[in-house]
Amino acid sequence: MTPESLQTNSSPPDAAWFDSLSQLIQPDARNRSIGERLVEQCVRVSLMVKLRWAMLAALFCYVLLAELLFAPDIDLPIFHLEQWSFSLKAAAIFFVIAFPLTSLPCSVWKNCRLVIYLQVLVDLLFVTAAIHWSGGVVSWLWPAYLLISLESAFLFEKKREVWGIGMIGAALYGVLLVAEQLDFIATVRMPFMEEESPSILFELLMWLWVAGVNAAVSFFGAFLMDKIRSDHQKVKQSEEALTGFITTAHDLIFCCRQDGTLLYLNQIGQDMIGPLEALSGGASLFNLTDEEGRGVLIRQFGKVIRQVDVGHFEMRLNSPVAGRTLDLEVSLSTSCNETPDQMIWGVCHDITERNLAQRELIKLAHHDVLTGLPNRILLHDRLQQARALAHRMHSRFALLFLDMDRFKIINDTLGHAVGDDLLRMIAQRLKGCFRETDTVARIGGDEFVVLMLNVADRADISSLCDNLLIELGQPFVIRNHELFVTTSGGVCTYPDDEDDVETMMQKADVAMYHAKALGRNNIQFYNDSMDQNASRRFTIANSMRRGLDRGEFRLYYQPKLDVTSDCIVATEALVRWQHPELGLLAPTEFIQLAEESGLIVDLGEWVLREACRQNMAWHQDGMQGLRVAVNLSGYQLQHSRLVETVRAILEETGLPGELLEFEITESVIMQNPDYAVEVLNEISSLGIHISIDDFGTGYSSLSHLKRFSVNTLKIDKSFVRDVESNSTDAAIASAIIAMGSSLNLKVIAEGVETKQQMDFLRENNCDQVQGFLISRPLPADQALKVLRQKCIGELVQGHAALKEI
Numbered sequence: 001m002t003p004e005s006l007q008t009n010s011s012p013p014d015a016a017w018f019d020s021l022s023q024l025i026q027p028d029a030r031n032r033s034i035g036e037r038l039v040e041q042c043v044r045v046s047l048m049v050k051l052r053w054a055m056l057a058a059l060f061c062y063v064l065l066a067e068l069l070f071a072p073d074i075d076l077p078i079f080h081l082e083q084w085s086f087s088l089k090a091a092a093i094f095f096v097i098a099f100p101l102t103s104l105p106c107s108v109w110k111n112c113r114l115v116i117y118l119q120v121l122v123d124l125l126f127v128t129a130a131i132h133w134s135g136g137v138v139s140w141l142w143p144a145y146l147l148i149s150l151e152s153a154f155l156f157e158k159k160r161e162v163w164g165i166g167m168i169g170a171a172l173y174g175v176l177l178v179a180e181q182l183d184f185i186a187t188v189r190m191p192f193m194e195e196e197s198p199s200i201l202f203e204l205l206m207w208l209w210v211a212g213v214n215a216a217v218s219f220f221g222a223f224l225m226d227k228i229r230s231d232h233q234k235v236k237q238s239e240e241a242l243t244g245f246i247t248t249a250h251d252l253i254f255c256c257r258q259d260g261t262l263l264y265l266n267q268i269g270q271d272m273i274g275p276l277e278a279l280s281g282g283a284s285l286f287n288l289t290d291e292e293g294r295g296v297l298i299r300q301f302g303k304v305i306r307q308v309d310v311g312h313f314e315m316r317l318n319s320p321v322a323g324r325t326l327d328l329e330v331s332l333s334t335s336c337n338e339t340p341d342q343m344i345w346g347v348c349h350d351i352t353e354r355n356l357a358q359r360e361l362i363k364l365a366h367h368d369v370l371t372g373l374p375n376r377i378l379l380h381d382r383l384q385q386a387r388a389l390a391h392r393m394h395s396r397f398a399l400l401f402l403d404m405d406r407f408k409i410i411n412d413t414l415g416h417a418v419g420d421d422l423l424r425m426i427a428q429r430l431k432g433c434f435r436e437t438d439t440v441a442r443i444g445g446d447e448f449v450v451l452m453l454n455v456a457d458r459a460d461i462s463s464l465c466d467n468l469l470i471e472l473g474q475p476f477v478i479r480n481h482e483l484f485v486t487t488s489g490g491v492c493t494y495p496d497d498e499d500d501v502e503t504m505m506q507k508a509d510v511a512m513y514h515a516k517a518l519g520r521n522n523i524q525f526y527n528d529s530m531d532q533n534a535s536r537r538f539t540i541a542n543s544m545r546r547g548l549d550r551g552e553f554r555l556y557y558q559p560k561l562d563v564t565s566d567c568i569v570a571t572e573a574l575v576r577w578q579h580p581e582l583g584l585l586a587p588t589e590f591i592q593l594a595e596e597s598g599l600i601v602d603l604g605e606w607v608l609r610e611a612c613r614q615n616m617a618w619h620q621d622g623m624q625g626l627r628v629a630v631n632l633s634g635y636q637l638q639h640s641r642l643v644e645t646v647r648a649i650l651e652e653t654g655l656p657g658e659l660l661e662f663e664i665t666e667s668v669i670m671q672n673p674d675y676a677v678e679v680l681n682e683i684s685s686l687g688i689h690i691s692i693d694d695f696g697t698g699y700s701s702l703s704h705l706k707r708f709s710v711n712t713l714k715i716d717k718s719f720v721r722d723v724e725s726n727s728t729d730a731a732i733a734s735a736i737i738a739m740g741s742s743l744n745l746k747v748i749a750e751g752v753e754t755k756q757q758m759d760f761l762r763e764n765n766c767d768q769v770q771g772f773l774i775s776r777p778l779p780a781d782q783a784l785k786v787l788r789q790k791c792i793g794e795l796v797q798g799h800a801a802l803k804e805i
């Protein structure tokens, strides 16, 4: 995570909200308001006890003052004042009893409701007594009833309790007045009172006044306290809801000081990084992150303290509990009051899984799932970088486009699981062939692209490519199958083929197609002339189906000569396409395209039918025993209906299987030898002759050859070409002949153009030859002329057994 990942897309949470949270999370450390504390009954009772003590003390002072003022001549003032009917003695005794009575029980039993009720009743009695001793109806102390009503409103939670106390107070006052009026108790005379007793009406009005005011105070006191209580209750509930929300929130919520010291961590936070007290190195947020994360936090803390909107930012925390790092999306806030111990609140959303998924998605988006190699998107990116770097550094890079030859056959014959394993192994080998700074990418199916950086010149690239072909040419052993893969590739380089990235890819692709057209298993450098071929190839590919439907394909026949008898014993059917616009096309121009499009199956069927029909016609024309050879593409070989089709065509044309020969290239057979053994056995059971074409270019071993139902080995023309001048080619050619002889196989050499080549082959006991020296491939009518000239008589004799067919 970097500071760049900071986002500022939301406003910070309300600071005041966090202020109250700061208070809530530290109930012990904070100063609770009086209102909060008064919710608790014992607190209220204590307060009342203290007030009561104060009131009693004030009353006592009042009495003392009265005595001093009105009886200065008395030695022990507390025992005299009877002349004013104000019994200080009684008052003193009363206070001595009342003090502990009115205050002590509550001081001791603060939580006992009964004691509190009794206490308030005692208070009422005390006030009534005090009123009595201070003049009864004319006493100034009657407002003390109001204080008792307020006291009960303060102490009791139910309104009716408060109103009840108010009524009891009014009743006691009334009883006192009645008792004094009826002289049940003697009226205490005050110094300022006249001798005459107050009238009943005065007393009644006084009682009504005191009772009315007391009722009003009780009513409003109860109502007010109820309101305060219910408001407070609501605040308390919302606070509890808030703390509950924070505690059980699914996001980590923390509160810390500016130096990172953690003060609070909610439940999920503790689950994620452990309890505060268990954090090693002190509960500091800074200890839970690395240097970079600490820097981010300090910067964000600074901003939030300055009330700058920091929005969301990402942070990585080490979790001692989980033993891994957590990715968090954090939003910060702080209280409004700017004090040094200002707290910072953080709400952190765990985005570890999301980031992992994102990283995985990014990886998936940029890598091939099967091989783990970079895919087309990443390759494109790397190519652009390489291009920019090469431009700046004046260096060269190469782009190599690779396509596995006939990979589809592996998939179709052995299944996709084997195909996938093979692709994985190819990817590994490819990676092993190049430097770590190079990029090996898979861009689809069996297509790989290699980006080689800082290459010196073409020779450098060529040697890398040669190594690659050798490496990929080694057999792959997958699920008990030994598989051989060849590769065709095209290279373009920067700055030689300077162009944009897409065009460079196209150029490498064009060069790769050129390599395929040259017979596969090679790598070609791009040149401009290849582009013309590309458009020609496009035209050919698009018109092939139509050409087949319109009968534009032709068969040419090239004779095969028996060296000993000097007679033509067979012909090879070679397809041509009489294209309406492009003229006569050689098979090298369209066979590969037909393979790619799948049209090879239909085209091959046509070739087979036409070759069989023609050979049967020649057979009926007197050339009994002449065999016709048909080239079988790898795609035809793996086609499930091949044997069925061959059998049907033989039946349809009437050609005996013995007069048909299949030429299958060595690389096609060796690609999947097990499967080839199976199919070749079936074909062979129809009497059909089988030749391994281009022999010597593949990887056949003796052990493999023995397993195949093969009749003939056909030495590739590349060995024949220089057989007189190149000792290696000569050695290979003679070795193949010797091997064929030892395995009881016929050996035929193709591409024989000179008499010297012919002499060499004859001297080395090669069985048959084929090449321009004997005849070029010819249309059927011209081929017939050649056939008629060359030992037809011997042919007929040689195949006497077939005459009767």
Ligand SMILES: Nc1nc2c(ncn2[C@@H]2O[C@H](COP(=O)(O)O[C@H]3[C@@H](O)[C@H](n4cnc5c(=O)[nH]c(N)nc54)O[C@@H]3COP(=O)(O)O)[C@@H](O)[C@H]2O)c(=O)[nH]1
Binding pocket: 558, 572, 573, 574, 575, 586, 587, 588, 591, 604, 607, 631, 632, 633, 663, 693, 694, 717, 750, 751, 752, 753, 770, 771, 772, 773, 777
């Ligand atoms: N699957 C199929 N493949 C086919 C079919 N028809 C042909 N082919 C394959 O196409 C490749 C090219 O064939 P072609 O251009 O016809 O070339 C053949 C000969 O013309 C050429 N040849 C013969 N003698 C000489 C010679 O003395 N010199 C010389 N330079 N070239 C010569 O060789 C080609 C025959 O090769 P091969 O098949 O290996 O015997 C070729 O690979 C064909 O196999 C088809 O119907 N289906």
